[in-house]
Amino acid sequence: MLVTPSIVAARYRAEIRQEIRALGTRLKVVGFLAGDYGPSLTYAEYTRNACEELGIAYELRVRNRLELEGAIGEANEDPAVHGIMVYYPVFGNEQDRYLKDVVDHRKDIEGLHSYWIRKLYENERLVDGAVAAGKAVVPCTALAVLKILEANGAYGASGTRPAEHKTVTIFNRSEVVGRPLAVMMSNDGARVYSFDEFGPMLYEVGQAVETEISRAEALAGSSMVITGVPSRAFPRIGAGEISPRTICLNFATIKNFSPEAEEKAELFIPRVGPVTVAMCMRNTLRLFRSYHAHRLAV
Incomplete structure (x- = not known):
C-alpha cells in the first residue's frame, strides 16, 4: 500500500x-517569482499554503527577471527575513546557477547554494552557525525523494548506511535534484547508476566514475528506479x-514511465511535490537555529 x-x-x-510553536517567534519566508511558468506558480502556492498552516509568514515578491538579483540582495540584508526561495527557471540557462549563489546561504531554504552543495558532496553533515554547530541543509527535492522512500519501507530509517546493498538507477543528473540525490544515496550505501543526455555514470560512496553500462x-x-526528465522526448520506461x-x-512534471510499467512496479510513486515543500520548511527551521x-537573546 502506497504511503x-x-x-x-x-x-x-x-x-x-x-x-x-516552541520557538516563541514568527519566522518569515520570501519567495521570488519571475514569469508565469505554470509549475513555478503551483510551487509558490504550495509554499504559501504550507507556511500559513505552520504559522510562518510568507511573502511572494514578483519581479522582472532583470531586477531579481537586486531584490534578492535586499532580502539577504533584511534581518526580518529568515528564508528565501526562488522559483526556477528564471533565465533557463547558466544564469540561474548564478542566482542560486546570490541567495545568502544562511537563508537558502532550498539548499541550492554552492556552499550547501559542497557540504553535501564532501559528506559534511554539520555546519558552524552563529552560536553552535547545526545540521547542514540539503536540496529539498532530493531529500523529499528519500523521505518518501523511507516512509514506504523502501529505504532504511536509521544507521549510517540505510541503502546498503541496493542498486538504484536515476534518470536526471541536474545539480538541483539528480546529482545530489545520487551522491546522498551512494553515501548511504547504494550503488547508483546516473543517466542524463551525456551518458551514464556510477556513484559509489559519494564518488562518480565513468561507466559504459546500458540503460x-x-x-x-x-x-x-527514480526519474525526473522534464522532456516528452524521453523514451518512457516500459514494463x-x-x-x-x-x-x-x-519526480518530473512529465510522466517518465509507461502505464504498464507503473502497474508492474512493486510500488509506483508519481510525485514528490508536497514533501519537497515540507523539506523547505524543515530547512527554514534548521537555518533559523x-x-x-541568537538574535533573540540580544
Whole structure:
C-alpha cells in the first residue's frame, strides 16, 4: 500500500509546527517569482499554503527577471527575513546557477547554494552557525525523494548506511535534484547508476566514475528506479525493462514511465511535490537555529 506524498508531508508538517510553536517567534519566508511558468506558480502556492498552516509568514515578491538579483540582495540584508526561495527557471540557462549563489546561504531554504552543495558532496553533515554547530541543509527535492522512500519501507530509517546493498538507477543528473540525490544515496550505501543526455555514470560512496553500462542493463539490475526528465522526448520506461519487485518514483512534471510499467512496479510513486515543500520548511527551521536564533537573546 502506497504511503502517499501528501501523508508523508502531513507528518513532517505536524512535527515542524510543534517545533516552530516552541520557538516563541514568527519566522518569515520570501519567495521570488519571475514569469508565469505554470509549475513555478503551483510551487509558490504550495509554499504559501504550507507556511500559513505552520504559522510562518510568507511573502511572494514578483519581479522582472532583470531586477531579481537586486531584490534578492535586499532580502539577504533584511534581518526580518529568515528564508528565501526562488522559483526556477528564471533565465533557463547558466544564469540561474548564478542566482542560486546570490541567495545568502544562511537563508537558502532550498539548499541550492554552492556552499550547501559542497557540504553535501564532501559528506559534511554539520555546519558552524552563529552560536553552535547545526545540521547542514540539503536540496529539498532530493531529500523529499528519500523521505518518501523511507516512509514506504523502501529505504532504511536509521544507521549510517540505510541503502546498503541496493542498486538504484536515476534518470536526471541536474545539480538541483539528480546529482545530489545520487551522491546522498551512494553515501548511504547504494550503488547508483546516473543517466542524463551525456551518458551514464556510477556513484559509489559519494564518488562518480565513468561507466559504459546500458540503460537496459542498469534497469534490469535495479531495485529502485527514480526519474525526473522534464522532456516528452524521453523514451518512457516500459514494463519489459523492470522487474515486478522494482520501486519506481517519478519526480518530473512529465510522466517518465509507461502505464504498464507503473502497474508492474512493486510500488509506483508519481510525485514528490508536497514533501519537497515540507523539506523547505524543515530547512527554514534548521537555518533559523544555526544562524538567526541568537538574535533573540540580544
